């Protein structure tokens with residue numbers, strides 16, 4: 001299954017979870033003797049309003065300039081995102097040297113294709129890939145805790161528009 005994650009919502013479906021992301025994070029904080037701050041609550045609500053891939057800068061741009069909790073500073077955003085990862089709500093991976101985040105809690109395991117031209121990320125799920133991963137781990141006596149697999153290349157759309165420009169140039 002191949003899904004363009006930037007334009008469609010939750011096409012890979014969702015995984016049944018007992019708690020909402022907010023409750024889950026509250027539990028995580030409680031186990032550390034902490035309480036949720038207003039910026040944390042605002043960020044969790046914003047981030048979990050739709051499934052997307054984003055980095056800290058995109059998130060900063062989307063936030064209201066003055067939310068109910070006042071302006072949320074860049075440092076707070078970075079710190080909070082890392083806490084969400086630690087709590088198992090988000091997962092992060094590195095793409096061209098920047099940290100990209102997406103939902104982990106309540107969202108199925110998947111991998112990505114990355115178009116180096118339009119920068120879009122496409123999601124896919126492959127049982128064969130998981131079988132191979134587990135076999136490689138077994139051979140090397142590894143206990144799997146996760147993996148990152150990103151296929152780089154040029155997406156179908158970008159290939160088409162490339163051909164169109166080439167044809168135009170041929171006519172000149």
Ligand SMILES: [Zn+2]
Pocket residue numbers: 115116117118119120154155156157158
């Ligand atoms: Zn593309």
Ligand SMILES: [Zn+2]
Pocket residue numbers: 005053102110111112123
């Ligand atoms: Zn994804």
